[in-house]
Amino acid sequence: MPNASEQIMASQQMSKSDTINLRKKHIGQACQLFYRSDPLKIVRGQGQYMFDEEGTRFLDCINNVAHVGHCHPEVVRAGAMQMATISTNNRFLHDELVQCAKNLTDKMPAELSVCFFVNSGSEANDLALRLARNYTRRQDVITLDHAYHGHLQSVMEISPYKFNQPGGEPKPEYVHVAPCPDIYGGQFTDKLYPNANLAALYAKPIEDICARQLANGQGVAAFIAESLQSCGGQILPPAGYFQAVYDAVHSAGGLCIADEVQVGFGRVGSHYWAFETQGVVPDIVSVAKPMGNGHPVGAVVTTPEIAQAFHATGVAYFNTYGGNPVSCAIANAVMRVIEQEQLQQNAQRLGEYLLRECNQLKQEFDCIGDVRGMGLFVGIELVSDRETRTPDTKTAHWVVDRMKQVHKVLVSSDGPNDNVIKLKPPMCFSLENADEFLLAFRECLTLHMQQLHAAHPDVAADNTNSVITTAADTLANKTKRFDREDRFIKSV
Template sequence: MEYPSTTTTTISCHHPNIVDIQKPLPITSPMMMEKMSKSETIELRNKHVGPSVTLFFKKNPLKIIRGKGQYMYDEKDNAYLDCINNVAHVGHCHPAVVKAATDQMQLIYTNSRFLHDNLVVYAKRITDTMPKPLSVCYFVNSGSEANDLAIRLARSHTKNKDIITIDGAYHGHLTTLIDISPMKFLKIKGAKKKKWVHLTSLPCSYRGKYNLDNCESSSEIGQRYGEEIKQIIQDAHDQGRQIAAFIHESMISCGGQVLLPENYLKNVYKHVREAGGVCIADEVQVGFGRTGKMWAFEYQNVVPDIVTMGKPMGNGHPIACVITTPEIAESFARIGTEYFNTYGGNPVSLAVANAVLDVIEQEKLIDHGIQVGNLMLEELEKLKKKYSLIGDIRGVGLFIGIELVNNRRTKEPATLIAEYIVARFKENRILMSTEGKFGNVLKIKPPMVFNESNVKQFIFILEEILQDINYMHQSRTRSSSLSSAYSSDSISINGGNGNYNNGQNGVENNISSDSLSDEDSSIISE
């Protein structure tokens, strides 16, 4: 059966003050699986899916049945602008990606113990984007698998065990990765940091202990955080421990959309390598051009020893990769253990991954992301000048964070307000979520096809929400109004990669009208 071709149709936004937006209607599959009502789906999920597998918008979750481009559609065919799905990198259900998967599935779907051109062609293409000597690939199924394998490679090569990780980091859900992800293990009841794990401070130039309030430049901030790594290594040596690796995101995602200070990685890499360790760049969330460069570590002018990638690599199809040097690959081979991954590197996954690279190149999505991201940052800076609730705007390309504070001087996190804003965005059919230790950072990581019209829609709604919050504060009813609105549609911020739950970290449940005086309030327009 032939599918109907995609057509462009005017869909009216339900908000009366926003112009109609041209966007493609999704192709409807004749094999649609979604036949149950939303309540039936929830009932079955509650019976058969573990309670720790959380949902966005916990009290009233969305049932998403299809997507197209930067839009997702619920069971009632309502369109939602997706501002957070960094998995559907080139857009939901991109026809070239769908075709690549379909065509290959009709030929062969087997494991990587057989020769297949899809694998070697992709390995050549992806390593061509890397600086030398990064040239050896291992294909896996997820970012978690990639980071776990990266740790194995590092330990095999250095013969050491200890790992340095950044406070607030998240690197995956496997046992080893939970141990090096403070965002996760610090929340587990009774859990303690393993002796082989060493935490260094989150290098945030806004909220961190070294920032532009006590340092003269971003470069000085990077140097001072780098010196902290040097001390961590010395302390480990004093305990008779040796460093295998330093692992980092090239830009910090779940920790609050944090851009690394200038020369941070250059300083850290120097100390780690002098200690005999290797450096692992986790590009799972920020790679493939999201930040305006193919790999975010390029902004730091460093060459990692190991690079991991995942999420956007398959545009939603499960595939990930570890890239390293021939020297480290040889060390791994010498331990005598064959590495085999049943599904990693299969022909279908690599057909999809090749198609994703094609789309990035042919549609010039990296340049597009920078252009659209710059517009978003410019518009957000205008709002920051008007609303002191916005403490910081940071980002590059389509990797952007909006940090909300109750007081710009003290930087008290406005967590409750952030949750309220996310709920209001949902009412306006824009999907958002929060990041950071206190859950007060609005994250913007949409599909790379996000466009300038989407920016205008986003900014319009955000300012409308900020104006409403301002009005509630002036009426001295903000606390009760926010609490009521928030409780009506609480979201789980444990969705993407495990952000902190509301009510468990920081000051989020202590915000009241009494604690926010007129002079301290971040809500009043300046």
């Protein structure tokens, strides 16, 4: 029986068609939706699940914003209590602000001990650039191909993911783009260079940029990179890459910025921050999305020296809402929940399981070219030819759509060719959730193989039949369990 607030919400809820029509009228067309041909109207969230206006439950495998789970009770309680007490700007003293700064810096290397609070990842990266340019007195920035760092003008300029699109603004001369360290489909691959030091090969273009800048008497202001590139296709740099790059940038007088907006706060499992997996210490770290579990809050963490140089300009930094008591109370609650519920450890355990099972699928299905990831940050690259590693964008789109329409599992695709199935679910993702994804994904791949076989009968029938039989056995073993869980979730 719905409570009073639920009844009020239901009576005020528009039909999906009315919502779409009102959106078309009043929301800019550049603001795109997931599943544009048949968009979802999500009205409620609970943990790792989202529900549409008809009460259909969807398993959320893509929402790295709801880091500790949609509507986590402790996070909701912390925000509501602080909202009911006071929410004001950060030029008044408040315990939540300083406690949030302490909580953040306690989890960073000792050198990174000073915080600036903002409202988003875009603001965080914009401020990180300001800090670097102020400290170095230089303008030039090195970024990676396919990188995305936000939607402000300053960070759009360093985001090839955006400016390389049709209609994108030209890259400024002071922005230098280095190859993305993608060892599967990038400039230097493990196939073409099987015995090479791939970290050194990918670091060399940045070393060359730094050398040219020094020869021109300019140096660089900063190198910025996502610690694990997300929009670029769930890319894990080869071991030693960031150390070589950081050394080159520092030798050119620049600072190194780690963008942890998508991969921080324990998502990689083995460490709290993804940059730690490479054994480096950045000069500046930007954090946001998972920090607020859906609430707009972010921060820039840096060294006392860089912060003091910013202060020495005499220009005060003031952000009305950055670091307000409500945002900081929510961020503090998120960090508490990560610790109390051991979500970092859960990410490591579940990540290892997902990678192992997805690699098993790779042995069965030729359309899987590569499986990579760390913790609850996994990419599955689909190809039409494993030997040539030809991207299969069409199949990736078909899989994303079928997972949503048939299995009620939400995944997305990304990468330069939009052929990488991305998994970055809320950190409360469970083993049962992983199995639900795997079961649905296997069905999609099996059906895809059947379609290929029907279109090309010369494909080896024995292999196809074997895969289909394995999928059928898996379905028989697991479907009943998921049916029971589905009924339970809908009854909550």
